[in-house]
Amino acid sequence: MPQLFENTKTAFALKSDAELERAYFLFKLIANQPLVRIGTAVTNFAIKTHLPVEGLIRATVFDHFCAGISKKDCMPTVDKLWQAGVSSVLDYSIEGKDTEDPLDDALEMTLKILDFVREKEAIPFAVFKPTGYGRFYLYEKIGAGKKLTRAEQEEWGRVVGRYEASCKKAYDLDVSLLIDAEETWMQDAADELVEEMMRKYNRKKAVVFNTIQLYRWDRLDYLKGLVERAERDGFKVGIKIVRGAYLEKENERAEEMGYKSPICASKKETDDNFNKTAAYILDHLDVISVYVGTHNEESSYLLMQMMEERHIDRKDPRIWFGQLFGMSDHITFNMAAEGYNVTKYLPFGPVRDVMPYLIRRAEENTSVAGQTNRELELLKKERKRRKI
Numbered sequence: 001m002p003q004l005f006e007n008t009k010t011a012f013a014l015k016s017d018a019e020l021e022r023a024y025f026l027f028k029l030i031a032n033q034p035l036v037r038i039g040t041a042v043t044n045f046a047i048k049t050h051l052p053v054e055g056l057i058r059a060t061v062f063d064h065f066c067a068g069i070s071k072k073d074c075m076p077t078v079d080k081l082w083q084a085g086v087s088s089v090l091d092y093s094i095e096g097k098d099t100e101d102p103l104d105d106a107l108e109m110t111l112k113i114l115d116f117v118r119e120k121e122a123i124p125f126a127v128f129k130p131t132g133y134g135r136f137y138l139y140e141k142i143g144a145g146k147k148l149t150r151a152e153q154e155e156w157g158r159v160v161g162r163y164e165a166s167c168k169k170a171y172d173l174d175v176s177l178l179i180d181a182e183e184t185w186m187q188d189a190a191d192e193l194v195e196e197m198m199r200k201y202n203r204k205k206a207v208v209f210n211t212i213q214l215y216r217w218d219r220l221d222y223l224k225g226l227v228e229r230a231e232r233d234g235f236k237v238g239i240k241i242v243r244g245a246y247l248e249k250e251n252e253r254a255e256e257m258g259y260k261s262p263i264c265a266s267k268k269e270t271d272d273n274f275n276k277t278a279a280y281i282l283d284h285l286d287v288i289s290v291y292v293g294t295h296n297e298e299s300s301y302l303l304m305q306m307m308e309e310r311h312i313d314r315k316d317p318r319i320w321f322g323q324l325f326g327m328s329d330h331i332t333f334n335m336a337a338e339g340y341n342v343t344k345y346l347p348f349g350p351v352r353d354v355m356p357y358l359i360r361r362a363e364e365n366t367s368v369a370g371q372t373n374r375e376l377e378l379l380k381k382e383r384k385r386r387k388i
Helices: 017-030 031-046 056-064 071-083 100-121 137-141 150-173 182-203 219-233 249-255 269-284 297-309 327-335 353-369 373-384
Strands: 087-092 124-128 178-180 207-215 237-242 288-293 318-325 342-347
Touching: 017 056, 017 373, 056 237, 056 353, 071 087, 071 100, 071 342, 087 100, 087 124, 100 124, 100 150, 124 150, 137 150, 137 182, 150 178, 150 182, 150 207, 150 373, 178 237, 178 342, 182 207, 182 219, 207 219, 207 288, 219 269, 269 288, 269 297, 297 327, 318 327, 327 342, 342 353
Parallel strands: 087 342, 124 178, 178 207, 207 237, 237 288, 288 318, 318 342
Antiparallel strands: none
């Protein structure tokens, strides 16, 4: 299928001419790195000083990369995607907070989404971020093996309780639950907690999914160890694989603190690590179910080819693909048209609270070589096809 992702008619079928033009305008802006840096600084300032910029943000970058401000707001998008054979993952994209009230709010939202998912075939997964359920500092302290104060122990007990409530509900409703990955220096504590949940709730099939970022050179070994423990102790592994979202931050911290960077030395090494891990997973489907989060065309082609070589059905319920809303429509919709299990990650939440997520999206697009140019090339091609 070497030309599959060139089909822009299928890729952008759900976009009106106006939405296509907005996408083209946004990616042209994102292609300009200095502009992204200035725009990020100005936006952060405007949000912090409560300037009335929400309307402008909502009409441009928010509506392109987010599905709405509430679950109800997302439904027209969910229904539209479903008609095109694409499922949705509702992602309440609030970044971690330093106080506990928003953490309980995030739990409440996840539990509501789980109820919602159970009734909506178009939404096969729920998702949460570890720092949505606990303070970053606490994960970091536990991961470093430092002793917690009594108050911190009680606080960690509440974090565990939030995981437990979400995973138990997912298990009771027979819905899959994705748990995102974050920075390396807080991830060990999250990994241990997620594995604890897998042992409890993944006895018959994968309900709880951890995430591994494969720009980290140690993650395939981590996965192999997890699979060995699963085979030995009788539980299934749910895993979401992505390349990673904190590249610059990880390298800067490693340099600043004088330790070896946890990140692969080159883009090629990351790609090789991702593809090797995907092959390992396909060879261990008796234990692993996978959600492949990728915007990389070569990896997507390779996975399709590997599935074919192994005679794995395109609709095998243990294999899902996903891309972020507002990006890589040429992968999402063309794969869906070929009969694969494909989702769009639909971020939602109040405009101000979702801004850190949106800023990260813009920064990622400028730092991933070729990503923005490829989006622009395909948008241009579709504009020409429609003669806009």
